[in-house]
Amino acid sequence: MTLGIDHSEPRRLRRKRTAWFVASGFFTSVFLLFVGGTTYALTAPGYAWGEGELPIEIIMIVVSALFALFAGLRGRRLGDQAADLEDELSPYETLWLPSDPEPVDAEVAAMTPRLRVYSHRAALLCGAWVVALTLGVSGFFLMELLGQRLLDEGARTVGTVVSVHDARRGTSTITVEYVERDDVRLAIVNRDSDRDYTPGQLVTVVYDPADPERVRTLSERNDNGFLTFGSYFLAIVACIGIPCSAVAAQNWRRRHQAVLGSGWHAGRAHISHYFRQVPRISVTYRDGSGIELKGSTSTHAPPAFGEVSDVPVWVGGESRSMVVLLPRGRIRDALHAVPVYADGPRRHLSTDGGAPVTE
Incomplete structure (x- = not known):
């Protein structure tokens, strides 16, 4: 018997x-990149604009800003539609977790505010990436x-292309x-223009x-290769x-809010986690119902690879905003939060193998 509806x-x-x-x-990052570059070029003394460079910069700024705005509004509209649909379905569903609340110990209770910490960490990491972009x-x-x-x-002299x-x-x-103070020198110059060169060609060396x-x-500006690659x-x-x-900061904030409303519920889990595959966690609650969960894209994956059965877990949240608390392992005696989402509604399980009971 299905205890939920198809979400x-x-x-x-x-x-x-x-x-x-x-x-x-x-597109917001692209917008900031071109705004910064154009601002520098407009304010730097002696900067020489290439033919058509300024119009292209302006077009990129306008286009990236429009795409960023359109994508943001589109995403917000889809989110509102999903929330409205969830509200329409909620009167007809049973929650993704058992309805009876369960008492938790201090270690499990401490994981609830920690979910907010994960959101703050992701926000700080976003700020660090902004610094990296800068x-x-x-x-x-x-x-x-x-x-x-x-x-x-720089001093100028006539040089010859050797190779x-x-x-x-x-x-x-x-x-x-080229010759510098009666010394013959060879210099390797990195090319960043579209000019063609041939051996024996004369060039002005600075x-x-x-x-x-x-x-x-x-x-040829001959930029430093390491600096170019790093930039x-x-x-x-x-x-x-x-x-x-x-997105990670927003998702962890949403999971924290969901767990605040649902609390934690104990169960036993079968975990399947392989390299380059989405982790799958099959949870059986104490009331005999079960749910299939899939791992969300996150650095908080299950701590071990392979198949593990009968793992004690705690589950909280709802629908797309669920979290499973797993034992971290033998090295560190602590709980590990894994973000997951429900792959279908919660179900009653049969006593002979966990298959859904049909009526």
Whole structure:
């Protein structure tokens, strides 16, 4: 006998809502990236705009802002639709947990406010990703500033392209020979323009007399490879981390509110957790009912891989906002909170193997 109703439609709406919120966060990061870059270019003395660069920057700012706003509003609308549908279904359902409240010990009770701590941690991590994005963008600004300063203040001489390296992956380079104070020097210059070079071609070399290792040409800024990689890495990872952390903070806040309303309920669980697979937790409550749970995308996965049976657990929350408390393991005697969602309604189980009883 089914003790609940099928919440597949609200779950589907909430999944789509989360996807739209992640998209909104991504486009917000892109918006901030281009706003920062354009602001710097407009305020930096001596910055030379490329042909059509400013209109493209403005278009990217406007388009990313519109996409972020549209995705955010779309996600909010889907969330409201899911909540309204849940409200319509709630009079006809039995809760995802047994109705009788259960007393809990101090250790289990202490996990309820800890869920709020997880939300705060995710929010702080989101702030850290914002800082990482700022550092990544600052790296691009720094490379632009150093390259322009060398171009303005460096000594110039005529150099000869000795060899050309066109990389399939990574950075293409040219090797340039030039004379500095009667010394013949070779410099490897990273290419960031779309110019084609041939051995023997003459180029203008700009170098720092105090530091001859700092070399560029009129067309190639010769950015530091480590700084370039670090800037791109921070910017790309931060654009992913910001929306993911923001969603995680919101989800843990919602789980905390759900557990406050439901309390904790004891049961025994069979846990199936394998690499690159969504954890599955089958819980049997003390009243004989059971529920199938799936792990949400989170760093709070079950502490061990494989199949484990008859694990004492505590379950709280409802629908998409549920949490299972598992023993952490032999190394540390503590409870571990795993975010889950219900894969179907709670059911009465038969006494011979746990199959649902049909009527």
